[in-house]
Amino acid sequence: MSAAEWKERCGAEWSLRGAPMPDGPDWKAVYEAKPFGRNLLKNPNPQGLCKDTPPPEPPMSEAPSHGPPRFESDGDFSGWTTNTEVLPFDTSGIPEGAVICQLPTYSWFSMEQIVDLKAEGLWEELMDEFQPEILVQDWYEESQLHKFIYQLHVKLLGEDKRTVISEHTVNPTEDLSVYSHRWKEVSHVFSGYGPGVRFVHFLHRVKNQFMFDFFPTLFTGSSVIVRPTKTSA
Known part of the structure; x- marks a missing residue:
């Protein structure tokens, strides 16, 4: 196929009505990259879980392990940059003079990625003029x-x-009076964001607890998806 034919194929299959399609991009490479409708994050489920299956209940040991404290979640985090922040003990609710035997230790476990939109097949004129929706x-x-x-x-x-x-x-507050133990969705659509976007920086943090045993907060289904839909300012 010629360059013009690849360009025509891209416009037809993705229904890019009104989108700028200059001659500069390698349209064969753009088509093969499939930049629309797929998850641009690498390794989106590092803990091996799926949102269509309820999160597993934490195992309850018959006796505390009394092992060294843990602060990081298990998983294969290749593709992510990770960081652990151990938080100081919260003693605000403890009466003065009370004897403290054990306090839980909390930590934030952070994971982040930067998506290069041009490397994923999107072209500058599309991002600057058409500004397709970006679903997170x-x-x-x-x-x-x-x-x-x-x-x-x-x-x-x-x-x-x-x-x-x-x-x-997003920084939600949990309702501690209800325990349904389900997956909670967080999503946002970027639209009308203006020209110049070339990268998406995705960072999320989950809180873990250690008190005799390790209790993580699980996550799954992280995604950044560009949709071939024109946004409004």
Whole structure:
């Protein structure tokens, strides 16, 4: 197929009505990259879980392990940059003079990725003029571990990877009076974000607890998906 034929095929299959399609891009490479409708995050389920199956109940040991404290979740986190922040003990609710035998230790476990939109097959004119919708989605385990167990921060970045063109933050508060132990969805659609977007920075954090045993907050189904839909300002 000629370059013009690859270009025509891309426009027809993705229904890019009104989208700029200059002659500059390698349209065969763009077509083979399949930039629309697929998850652009690498290794989106590092804990091997699926949102269509309820999260597993934490194992209950017959006796505390009394082993060294753990702060990081299990999984294959290739493709992610991870970080662990151990939090100080919270003694705000303990009466003065009370004897403390054991306090839970909490930690934030952070995972982040940067998606290069041009490397994934999207072209500059499309991002600057057409501005397709960018859907961000994540699922985390509802639990009674703590009032705050999940955070999400997504930024649309410019060419220098420092300029923030648009961003979205989620920091939900959990209802500790109800225990349904299900997956909770977090999602957002970026639209009308303006020209210059070249990267998506995806960062989420889950809170883990150690008290005799390790109790993590599980997550699954992290995704960044570009849709061939024109956005409105």
